[in-house]
Amino acid sequence: MNPGQTMLSSERNTTEGNNQGSDKEARRATGKKYPDVTSSFAPGRLDTLENKHLQVASKSLLMYAAYYDDVRKPARITIVGIRGQNFSSPSVNCSFSNTKDHQQGHTTHFSSTSGRVEDLPDHHSYWVSAVNRIHLLLKEGKLRPDHVSVVCHNDSVPNLLQITYPYKGPHRYQFSMCVSPVYGGYNIWRQSLESMEMARMLGVDHVNVYVEKAGPNLTRVLQHYVDQGFMSVLPWNGIPSNVHAHAQVGCMHDCLLRMRYVTKYVVFIDLDELIILRTNNTLREMVEHVLKQTKDADKVGAIMVRNSFFHHAPQEKINITDTYLQANLTGGLFTKARLYDLKSVLMQFRGKPWEPPQRCRTIADPLRVDTMAVHHPETMFGDFKVVVVDPKIGLLHHYRYGWHNEDTRSSTQRCL
16 A cells, blocks of 8 residues: 555454553654653644654554544544555454543443544555544444544554534534645745634634744734634644655645535635635625536535735736836825735735646535545545636735746736
């Protein structure tokens, strides 16, 4: 099996026993300390994220979070994790437990199952984010498990991962946003601030950001939105250095699972991207606009917005842009745009929109999308389909610092 993003499908066997083990063995196996070994990750303050790491199931299998998934039938547990090139087993054993008496140190182990490991897309043959899907069939009246442990065939390390059960009730949000991982001390705070404020203008209710390490200025920006309740920051630590794009597709799929039943739509995007609307004021209006133009609109499960790269232009093109902006932005707006380095105003030269699904970004109904790749849904539930937004209605502006020799043209449409 090639390394890749992963899924576990399972048959259930019932056994009795006790879950045993310690974090010391996890440290010996990897040389790392993994202090948060008893729970799936929940949002927190940025100053606490560095203390949270993926759990170790073996030297080549790390686990992030576990979700009870009842959108699929029969229901199952889905574990988001990362497997290495040396992990070639198509299956693992999983034990389910209930820790109702965990305060007294008792963990009741009441069932086990075999899980099939499947790879998510966009792994590029590196270490990859792995989604592990497990069928979990519970009989009426049986105590449902709140934790799962993964047992590998050779070099297994004791572990215990909390299972997140779905929120059931009216949607808390209409539009949520999932942002790709922030890592390596990324500190481009002005552009990130612009992205978050644009999201608010478009009607986004809540944002999830996965963070390994942000620079000091961006940390202040993110914490500001956390304090306002607009953002949840989730730890994305302990990712092996040779994972493609810092396991970005793992974040996308985790967020898809995390937001099921919580939000009507979820927008997958990067901090250097903006969805710019041409004919509507909000994402809700755009979605309604697109659905009205779509045959069998009730079968739409996701909407893709096409990508176009906006680049920092050579000096001669910057001069042309400045002349245009100075003539059209009055009342000191041009000066303010320069002061705050507003990409959506200052960067006016772009390439042709990419053909879908390349480089697109997705607005998804999380109850209709089965598997997310980085830029588009990989699989849908049932006969739900994906539609593409006409660039005349909306376009993804992807801002790049380098200038590339591609077919560019001045974008004179109003962006604000």
